[in-house]
Amino acid sequence: MADRHGDQGAKLTDFVRSGGPLRGQALHRLAVSCAAAMAKLHARGNAGLRLGQDSVALGTRGQVLIGWQTTPTRSRYEDAVAEDVRDWADLMVFAATGSVRGDVAVLPPALRLAVEQCRRPDPAARPKAVHVLRVLLGHSVAEAMASVDGLLRRAG
Helix, strand or coil, rough: CCCCCCCCCHHHHHHHHHCCCCCCCHHHHHHHHHHHHHHHHHCCCCCCCCCHHHHEECCCCCCEEECCCCCCCCCCHHHHHHHHHHHHHHHHHHHHCCCCCCCCCHHHHHHHHHHHHHHCCCCHCCCHHHHHHHHCHHHHHHHHHHHHHHHHHHHH
């Protein structure tokens, strides 16, 4: 998913405008693949990705992040990570409704929970991308955070 090349397909903006919002498995796959790509990029130290409707393409082999870039003007890495998850949440709302200001009530429960957490006003209260991914894969928020924190402690 986190690729700048290859089969890029249609930008998400164009796809949603011409075919309508994503639903069901298509929306879930988009949410998981974008969260996984973001988590992978964050693990490599890349943040400030400026994710948006035009930075995701839906191709024949799945979704691809296109045109992402790190933004060195951000003051702190943690701030950039928090902005990235906020951008991801807005991206998911757009994919499901056609507007970043759309009604989150249309989202499936796990995705709605993740989006609401990622849109918290306090950036420090937003989850990390890896926690978002675990919630999307069926773990509770507490389980997701405890599991990741435990892995990090064992690795350190």
